[in-house]
Amino acid sequence: MAFTYGFLSTHPPTQCGLATFNSALAAHLTGGGVFGGIVRVTAEGDDERPQPGVVHTWTPGGLGGWRAAATALESFDVAIVQHEYGIYPGRDGQDVLPLLRCLTVPSIVVLHTVLARPTPRQKALLEEIGAAADAIVTMTGTARDRLTAGYRVDTGKVFVIPHGAADHMRVPAQRRSRPHLLTWGLLGPGKGIEWALRALALLGGLDPPPIYTIAGKTHPKVLEHQGETYRDGLYELAARLGVSTAVRHDPVYRDQDSLSRLVRSADVVVLPYDSAEQVTSGVLIEAVAAGVPVVATSFPHAVELLSSGPGLLVPHGDPTELASAVRRVLTEPGLAGKLTGRTRGLIPTLLWPAVAARYDGLVRSLVAGRPAPAVAMLP
Missing domain, CATH: 3.40.50.2000 (Glycogen Phosphorylase B;)
Incomplete structure (x- = not known):
């Protein structure tokens, strides 16, 4: 029936x-x-x-x-x-x-x-x-x-x-010539992208240096009331920090195949959210299901999923700790594989x-x- x-x-x-x-x-x-x-x-x-x-x-x-x-x-x-x-x-x-x-x-x-x-x-x-x-x-x-x-x-x-989550694993991982950091989702205040930019500025010495993609359109509600003020502020901050050439804005709303290719090209998904209220994050679930290591602030869903899983937790609003965690994933031998390996059995259930x-x-x-x-x- x-x-x-x-x-x-x-x-x-x-x-x-x-x-x-x-x-x-x-x-x-x-x-x-x-x-x-x-x-x-x-x-x-x-x-x-x-x-x-x-x-x-x-x-x-x-x-x-x-x-x-x-x-x-x-x-x-x-x-x-x-x-x-x-x-x-x-x-x-x-x-x-x-x-x-x-x-x-x-x-x-x-x-x-x-x-x-x-x-x-x-x-x-x-x-x-x-x-x-x-x-x-x-x-x-x-x-x-x-x-x-x-x-x-x-x-x-x-x-x-x-x-x-979508089955991103059907898309082969496509690593780039430089380490690829990725944040995606509708953009607006509270996403904490400014902390990721400050962390990027602290990742000097990595060879080759990482590139950071900020993917996603500005949230329609934010666009209606504030225009592109938040995104413009990110451009200005990146320029002041001297990381503009390492930041790529991708302000589009992607279909599933395009999103899968983007996520599977990442070495680290960075979720620097400001909110301590967020009990559900679709982006977090998609990143875990894609088998990509995650570095996230300690919002509730991240604490639940990452504490013994495929990522590292950092305090809110702390670019030094954020940079340190990203550096560990990119440079510590075996860490990325260890993190993602913890959830291979979990992925089918998601x-x-x-x-x-x-x-x-x-x-x-x-x-x-x-x-x-x-x-x-x-x-």
Whole structure:
């Protein structure tokens, strides 16, 4: 028996982490003839043209609002809802709550953020979302622990399913003539790129000297409110530090094949994030799945995944420690292989087919617990 899947999220051509995640999960859950559809959430200025697989578009102030979106999801056996504060209409995205409450089909809410210090309103909203959902998915044990310790939720509803990753290993590693450091993802304040540039300036004496690629467009929200101020500041900082010729900006949003080639060309993925809140990082998962050593600041997901895995942790805002860790990976005999070798057995569990199978298993357990008349199965 196959179930039909409805997805509520931002979705391509919107360029954000949730859209990329939802697109990949939907593709792997609805392959092989399984039916599904996307209820796409858009913001002001998004491309509103019809997209394959999208059955309804929920726009701010659009006709029908959350009720029309809920009606579209009701035509499927299960609704999988991506949650991040602010992607849905209403203050803190509150309009997703009445939608969840009125669904009669089972619902799974996937939490991309669990704040350690939410506002009282954010805390109450997430608790009510958890109460309305049939299941809650976090992508790390850290997020689950933070959720169950800091919020009033039914712990029996909470499941940990990792963020999926593409099979980058199918692309042969293509090493460059100079050591290649890489950071990628949508760019904006908080990414900590300035610390990586300062660390690069401390890597003198390496022969040949490394090159550092900063890949990714400026985040659309940042671009809307601040323009390219952050990126321009990085250009200026690199010039002051004397490392401009070692820095390559690659401000494009890459497709999967192009991203795989880029990641597999790296000797070290550098994640110098400022945030101490980040319990889920898709870039971190993709780097681990690609078999590339990682040097990251001690944000929660990195602490969970790298402490005994394929990378080194450094303090936030410390370019000296960051440079020291990168230097170790590039020069210490056997260290890079030792780091990546620790997770060879883990990688298959992080790939999208395995992650989608876990969602499918969760869906089956939810549907099995529902009265038969509430389930419309495909033969």
